[in-house]
Amino acid sequence: MPLEAPLPALTERAAALNARYRHHSAISVLEHALTDPQVGTAALVSSFGAESIALLHMVARVDRSLPVVFLDTQMLFAETLAYQEKVCADLRLSDVRVIRPDPQAAFRRDPDAILHLADTHACCALRKVEPLARALDGFDAWITGRKRFQGGKRAGLEFFEVDAGRLKVNPLAHWAPGDVQDYIVNNRLPLHPLVRRGFPSIGCAPCTSAVQPGEDPRAGRWRGEDKVECGIHIVDGKITRKDSA
Template sequence: MPHDIDDRADALNEAYRHHSAHAVLERALSDSQVGKLAMVSSFGAESVALLHMVSKIDRATPVLFLDTHMLFAETLTYQMEVAEQLRLRDVRILHPDRAEVMDRDNEGLLHLSDPDGCCALRKTEPLQRALAGFDGWITGRKQYQGGARVQLKFFEADGDHLKVNPLAHWTSSDVQDYMVENRLPRHPLVAQGYPSIGCAPCTTKVAPGEDPRAGRWRNRQKSECGIHFVNGKPVRVSA
């Protein structure tokens, strides 16, 4: 078995390159080369598709949800409803460190002057702490989302962790069809013009014809929160 994380990712991509999303996820959760996995979910606009897939394979899979304390109230309600409906057994709510928040963002305005610093405080650092006990994590990222995601593969190296992207090759239509076929609940903000949903202060509505992620950090040179890495570096700036 390859020991280097990049070699492992390459070997797994070769082994699973002709597999479906469901098959990749199912085998990843049981493959010794992958190791112990957690799913990281925002419970956002499209998250329910992969959450449903995980629930059908193993409801006990740990699901990590980052409550930044700046999310829309609708997201918090949706998270609880989806977890209950899918009967997910191990949803872990992650919070930013209280002392760090008081020290670095006691007025809750850091996102205005330093959005990268705010994401680091409220997302990246809590997630890194939570992932310490896992060999890798599952994401819902897809190539069609653009930017740094266009070359996305099923498996990739992420520092000391292996990242699994079962839906890498799905289109937006694939996601929507899956949600309809399985009668999955939709995030209430989607109908209000939010096709991509993050923290409330940094998410705006998207006009018809705009890129679905255009409402994230609008008018800033930023397209990712920083929890995803490429070549060991956090991806935050638009490619």
């Protein structure tokens, strides 16, 4: 299956896949996404954030050898880096790819690691968008933990969609907040250590703060800025909110 297929063909393929698996469970969608030739080769992209453990655990149940892409922006919390290592070891994931910004690009555009103070969009492009594009080269599809309840453009999220010339698979699209928590509790999965400290959404350390009771779960991301996404999710040419997975 060729990469970067024409948009109409991909759109038709996504529609057919949604019709085929519309009434399937999350883990069933994941299983079929890894075996259906209409999906092709896939990788999971995970932030190892607040809710990531649920989908990572499902992957471990279905196929521990699935490539898992982790974007180490080199500005993450130390807790996130430690959690990532623990989860990968506990789940025995065998193909975890830690992706970092291009060193030359980082030296040229952000030598003092303070670009986020002047332009968070440019910082996210350097440390997330561009590294992810390189990491996904060679894959036909990528799997995310995005869900409808996260709101915004995700309210009508389907299991399969088109993103920048690839299929995107969202096995948890139809889950409610309680489903995520029930899965974590029922399977006795370890929480990210920052969750209990008031971080329901976790990104880079300089741009993430704790959330107060009653605030939106993502209120701590880029607080004080008119920004709600990092730019890695583009659907039909439009940027959507960052994956919380």
